[in-house]
Amino acid sequence: MLNELFQAVGILSAISAVLSLLMVIADRTIANYGEVTITINDEKKLTVQGGSTLLSTLMSEEIFIPSACGGRGSCGFCKVRVLEGAGDTLPTELPHLSEEERRNSIRLSCQLKIKKDMKIEIPEELFNVKQFRGVVARIRDLTYDIKEITIRLLEPAEISFKAGQYVQLETPEYELADEPVYRAYSVSSAPSRKDLVELEIRRVPNGICTTYVHDYLKEGDAVTLNGPYGEFYLRDSTRRIVFIAGGSGNAPIKSILSDMAEKKIGRKALYFFGARTAKDLFLQEEMKAFEEQLSDFTYIPALSEPVEEDNWGGETGLITDVIDRRLDTGEETEAYLCGSPGMIAACIKVLTAKGIPEERIYYDKFA
Amino acid sequence: MKQTVQMDKIQASMRRGVITLEGFLGTDTRKLVDILIDDDAEVRRLGMSHEAIARRMLELKQAGEAGLGEFVTVGEQLEVKVDAVRGKLPCPFGDPGIFGKVNTTVRNKKTKKEVTYTDLHIHMIWAHGFYEGKGSRFRLEPAELIDILEVKTDE
Numbered sequence: 092m093l094n095e096l097f098q099a100v101g102i103l104s105a106i107s108a109v110l111s112l113l114m115v116i117a118d119r120t121i122a123n124y125g126e127v128t129i130t131i132n133d134e135k136k137l138t139v140q141g142g143s144t145l146l147s148t149l150m151s152e153e154i155f156i157p158s159a160c161g162g163r164g165s166c167g168f169c170k171v172r173v174l175e176g177a178g179d180t181l182p183t184e185l186p187h188l189s190e191e192e193r194r195n196s197i198r199l200s201c202q203l204k205i206k207k208d209m210k211i212e213i214p215e216e217l218f219n220v221k222q223f224r225g226v227v228a229r230i231r232d233l234t235y236d237i238k239e240i241t242i243r244l245l246e247p248a249e250i251s252f253k254a255g256q257y258v259q260l261e262t263p264e265y266e267l268a269d270e271p272v273y274r275a276y277s278v279s280s281a282p283s284r285k286d287l288v289e290l291e292i293r294r295v296p297n298g299i300c301t302t303y304v305h306d307y308l309k310e311g312d313a314v315t316l317n318g319p320y321g322e323f324y325l326r327d328s329t330r331r332i333v334f335i336a337g338g339s340g341n342a343p344i345k346s347i348l349s350d351m352a353e354k355k356i357g358r359k360a361l362y363f364f365g366a367r368t369a370k371d372l373f374l375q376e377e378m379k380a381f382e383e384q385l386s387d388f389t390y391i392p393a394l395s396e397p398v399e400e401d402n403w404g405g406e407t408g409l410i411t412d413v414i415d416r417r418l419d420t421g422e423e424t425e426a427y428l429c430g431s432p433g434m435i436a437a438c439i440k441v442l443t444a445k446g447i448p449e450e451r452i453y454y455d456k457f458a
Numbered sequence: 459m460k461q462t463v464q465m466d467k468i469q470a471s472m473r474r475g476v477i478t479l480e481g482f483l484g485t486d487t488r489k490l491v492d493i494l495i496d497d498d499a500e501v502r503r504l505g506m507s508h509e510a511i512a513r514r515m516l517e518l519k520q521a522g523e524a525g526l527g528e529f530v531t532v533g534e535q536l537e538v539k540v541d542a543v544r545g546k547l548p549c550p551f552g553d554p555g556i557f558g559k560v561n562t563t564v565r566n567k568k569t570k571k572e573v574t575y576t577d578l579h580i581h582m583i584w585a586h587g588f589y590e591g592k593g594s595r596f597r598l599e600p601a602e603l604i605d606i607l608e609v610k611t612d613e
Contacts, residue, residue: 159544159545160478160479160545163475163476163477163478163479165477165478165545165546165547165548166544166545166546166547167546167556168544168545186548186554186555186556187546187548187556267480267595268479269474269479270475270479272479274543274544275544293541295541295543295561296561296563296574297574297595297596298543299479299480337526337527337528338527338528338541340527365526365527365528366528367525367528367529367530371528395525395526395528395530396529396530396531409524409525409526410526411526430526430527431523431526431527431540431541431542431560432542432558432560433523433526433527433540433542433560434526434527437523437524437526438526
């Protein structure tokens with residue numbers, strides 16, 4: 092009886108092994124799509140091996156499409172327009188695509204396998220995106236939950252970006268991540284410092300990347316990042332500028348202010364920075380210093396719930412209330428916002444009521 | 459109650475690396491149906507409903523949004539912060555729509571305890587009574603939620 096059982100198990104194991112082998116052979120032969128051509132923006136042609144996802148194939152060709160989830164189809168960032176060569180939209184793409192995006196042939200590049208020649212459209216600026224290796228030159232605490240990380244670039248040794256753009260920082264495998272994960276952070280340094288990238292990273296409870304940065308990353312550690320990305324940068328005009336941020340939303344604004352100071356851009360500018368108590372404020376001296384460096388700039392920090400020991404003599408209340416009090420009119424003004432969706436929505440309401448048209452309100456919304 | 463084929467599929471999508479890096483199940487080896495039944499029993503034992511818990515979570519999130527990314531005092535004992543990071547997540551149960559990675563952190567000054575939950579948590583508790591598996595870093599214990607958030611019964 093026992094012998095028969097062992098025999099049956101043996102036969103089943105043998106069948107499984109043969110089936111597995113057949114699967115491997117099939118994957119290498121039947122599913123071998125051979126060389127295919129990807130035409131990008133009707134100009135650039137890439138000859139690549141078919142069978143992989145569009146996202147990973149482009150990455151291997153050093154074309155980086157923003158992606159925060161490592162190709163799992165959960166972040167919805169890696170959208171590209173596929174004009175030819177894609178099949179029907181996959182069920183895994185549907186939650187991330189609006190009706191209009193589907194009509195415009197927008198696809199999630201991490202879900203789309205390349206099986207034949209393909210024609211795609213991507214923003215021209217993505218050709219400027221590169222992968223960088225660097226080393227952590229400095230880590231300093233800005234507040235109890237925000238750290239400033241300065242990364243000196245090694246290879247390539249220089250980055251070109253517009254003030255306000257962001258990069259994706261890689262968190263390597265560690266206790267909480269069994270594979271590398273990328274998360275996006277705005278650059279806070281000036282574009283003129285091509286040799287380094289400075290980031291302001293706020294701890295997110297249970298966040299994989301921010302926990303790594305706050306609890307594991309040390310000065311001297313090697314890091315990998317890619318970028319730059321994003322449409323959040325100062326528009327070329329003569330209008331008055333209103334900047335609004337809170338917490339680590341300060342990063343892109345600081346980069347823009349540094350760039351304005353270096354380029355001697357003398358546009359009238361106001362910066363409303365919202366915090367709860369004095370311990371949530373940071374880089375106060377640097378921000379005040381911009382008032383000297385820029386010809387017509389005012390920094391307006393505001394505390395929503397100052398405590399007695401803050402000895403606060405500045406503006407109080409929610410940042411939206413402060414804007415409402417301090418901003419006379421929205422005429423000939425444009426606004427730059429960085430923060431949570433709730434903060435952005437509340438600020439847009441106040442700014443439009445002041446007369447700033449929505450198309451002149453630029454924001455870096457995190458979600 | 460028996461685990462259906464549909465639930466098998468949902469449980470598969472909750473594993474590590476499918477929707478999120480860590481998944482929704484942690485070290486829990488129980489079937490999804492058993493996780494749901496056990497948490498449902500716990501919530502009932504505490505004299506609450508999933509809807510009441512989720513409604514309170516939503517109410518506090520909405521109140522916390524006034525802080526525009528910073529902590530704001532809500533009522534006498536609670537401090538609430540609503541913050542967001544880049545990215546979106548679909549519901550593992552396959553419900554339509556996607557949820558921004560919006561984190562609501564609630565501190566209870568009386569109990570000196572704190573809890574952080576996402577918009578997806580609110581949805582999963584409200585619609586499915588799902589608090590994530592045991593051992594998941596993002597699991598919310600119903601008893602802790604009720605305590606920290608000062609959830610009141612439906613009456």
